[in-house]
Amino acid sequence: MKTKNRILQTALELFNEKGINEVTLRGIALNVGMSQGNLNYHFRTKSEIVSELYYNLVEEMDEAMKKITLDQPVFSLLYESSLVSMNILYKYKFIAQDLHSVLESNSELKVHYLALQKMRKQQFLFLFQNMIAEDLMRKEELKNEYERLYERMNILGDNWINSANLFFQERSSKVAHYHSLLFEVIFPYLTQKGKEQYLKSL
Incomplete structure (x- = not known):
């Protein structure tokens, strides 16, 4: 493994374990087995390491989504894509845990x-409109109801790890439980046809 990748992997492990504020460049260098001077050749600041890991997360997410087959039933697509996203996010959990400060x-x-959130919001709203057209989701009953649904989904998607760390010890149960919570958010908005297809996707 290249030195830069070793630094990033070690930093990721330390950030996930201790949180960003408790990890120093010196501590990262010590765990990699190099001097801080050698580490500074690759990264001058801790912020540069955090940035690199953030963009690695985004890249992994994009690559994973490209591999998901789009020509499958919408609920299977949603189920698979949300599970993949949550597993990748858990790999970089320090970002979600300290999102505001990051x-x-x-x-x-x-x-x-x-900008990423704005794009994803438009993607979801487009998806909701298509699901309404296919009689899988009911029409809005409140003003901006589906924009607010997306906002709730986004809040849960960004903040579930802090809750999971408090209530769950096993990694597998954390992801599985909160994936179910997130996936079920859409259920009350479905038509009977939508609910039947939803249940078949589980």
């Missing part, structure tokens, strides 16, 4: 994250 301390990451 974004507030790095304006470039904040701009990227907000």
Whole structure:
């Protein structure tokens, strides 16, 4: 493994275990087995390491989504894509655990994250409209109801790890339980046809 990748892998493990604020460049270097001077040749600051790991997360997420077959029933697609996303997010769980501080301390990451969220919101709203057209979801009964549904899904998607760390010890049960919670959010908005297809996807 290349030195830069060893640094990133070690930093990821330490950030996940201790949190960003408790990890120093010196500590990362010590765990890699090098001097801080050698580490600084690759990364001058801890923020640079966090940025690299953030973009690695985004890249892994994009690559995983490309591998998911799009020509499958919509609920199977949603089920698979959300499970893949949550497993990758758990791999980089320190970002979700300290999302606010990560974004507030790095304006470039904040701009990227907000643009990413805006794009995903439009994708979900487009998906909801298609599901309404296919009689899988009912029409809105409240103003901006499905924009607010996406917002609730997004809040749960970004913050489930902190809750999971408090209530669950086993990694597998964390991901499985909170994946079910997130996937079930959509169920009350489905038509009878949608509910039948949803249940078949489980």
